[in-house]
Amino acid sequence: MKISGEVLTGEGDYGIDPEVIRQIAQEIKEMKNLGVEVAIVIGGGNIFRGIAASAKGMDRASADYMGMLATVMNGLALQDALEKINVYTRVQTAIEMREIAEPYIRRRAIRHLEKGRVVIFVGGTGNPYFTTDTTASLRAMEIGAEVILKGTKVDGIYDADPILNKQAKKYNELTYIEVLKKQLKVMDATAISLCMDYRIPIIVFNLKKRGNIKRVILGERVGTKVRG
Ligand code: UDP
Numbered sequence: 001m002k003i004s005g006e007v008l009t010g011e012g013d014y015g016i017d018p019e020v021i022r023q024i025a026q027e028i029k030e031m032k033n034l035g036v037e038v039a040i041v042i043g044g045g046n047i048f049r050g051i052a053a054s055a056k057g058m059d060r061a062s063a064d065y066m067g068m069l070a071t072v073m074n075g076l077a078l079q080d081a082l083e084k085i086n087v088y089t090r091v092q093t094a095i096e097m098r099e100i101a102e103p104y105i106r107r108r109a110i111r112h113l114e115k116g117r118v119v120i121f122v123g124g125t126g127n128p129y130f131t132t133d134t135t136a137s138l139r140a141m142e143i144g145a146e147v148i149l150k151g152t153k154v155d156g157i158y159d160a161d162p163i164l165n166k167q168a169k170k171y172n173e174l175t176y177i178e179v180l181k182k183q184l185k186v187m188d189a190t191a192i193s194l195c196m197d198y199r200i201p202i203i204v205f206n207l208k209k210r211g212n213i214k215r216v217i218l219g220e221r222v223g224t225k226v227r228g
Contacts, residue, residue, distance in 0.1 A: 001028075001038065001149040002136035005046035005074055007207050015046060016077050020208075024151075025081035027213040028118060032087060034217055037113040041121045041139055042078060043132040044070030050128065064128030068095060071132060075122035076100070088117045094126030094135075106142050113143065133191035141198050148200055149216055150187065151207030156224030157186045173225045186226075195226070202226040 003024065010017025032038055050064035072093060079089045090112045091101035101122065102108065112119045124135045133150075140148050157179070158168040176196035180189055186204055195202055205212050205223030215222045 001151060001213075002041045002133060003043065003074075003078070003151050003207065004132075004153075005043035005070065007046075007151055007153055008074060008077070009046045013046075016074065018081075021077055021081045022084075023210070024207065025078065025085055025087070027207075027211075028082060029085055029087050031213045031217055032116070032118060034214070036217055037116075039109065039113060039119040039121065039139065039143055039145065040078065041132055041136040042071055042074045044068070044074055044124075046070075047073060061128040064130075065095075068124045068126070068128075071124055072097070072100065072122045075120045079120055082118060088115075089120055090117050091120045091122055094121070094123035109139075110143055131188050131191065133187040134194065137187075137191045137194035137200065140200050141194065145200065148195065148202045149213070150202055150204045151213070152204060153206065153208060155206045155209075156204050156222075157184055157226070159184075161185075171224050172221065173227070176226060176228060179226055186224075192226070196228065199228050 008016045008020055010020045028038060044067050047070035048067050050060060050067035053063035054060040075091050079091050082089045092104045092109055093101040094104050096103050104121065109119050121135065121139050124130055124132050125138060136148055154162055155170060157171050157174060160168040162168040176192055179186060179192050203216055203223055203225050205216055212222055
């Protein structure tokens with residue numbers, strides 16, 4: 001599951017809302033209780049976005065490293081919330097910081113999943129110029145995930161921004177190529193094309209609606225499905 005940083009902000013548009021993160025943790029627990037192995041890639045846009053800082057004159061690579069560090073903070077907040085409700089977790093980071101989290105080791109991540117732990121991947125891919133959406137596609141392939149669930153603030157993929165445009169139309173299903181051709185702003189092109197090449201379906205849904213994660217797992221038609 002990919003959780004965008006912006007989902008963690010609650011009513012404000014910056015930082016982490018403890019109530020929101022508690023709710024998300026609760027839903028992850030319910031999903032796990034259905035017998036699903038869960039790995040999470042968390043974004044950092046609620047704290048720092050490399051591209052925004054570079055637009056204001058900062059070196060892009062340095063700004064992106066700061067963005068990657070922001071994802072570590074979010075990951076630790078989610079770990080804390082999950083462990084408070086007795087969900088065992090491991091945080092694995094793409095940038096080594098041994099005192100805080102395990103380094104990313106693919107086989108180890110898979111072992112954690114087998115043991116029923118929720119694995120939280122932080123630090124993005126570890127490379128500047130990438131996004132955490134691309135990280136989600138990459139990690140999904142590496143661990144052999146069946147699906148990527150992308151939790152956002154809106155109900156799915158629309159033909160225009162539904163927050164700015166009330167006439168925007170929601171898609172129930174799309175192919176990868178349609179997403180790329182229509183330049184829909186759901187995941188960046190690198191993330192989508194990775195999923196396309198390896199046929200990993202993506203379900204985009206509103207993470208803020210209570211019970212939605214469970215509905216998605218149980219196969220209900222929620223949000224928008226992107227597939228081959
Ligand atoms: N980032 C990066 N490489 C990665 C993943 C993330 O450089 O592999 C940086 C980038 O600056 C990005 C920031 O981390 O703006 C936060 O990630 P992202 O914008 O993907 O978070 P989200 O939009 O999901 O909150």
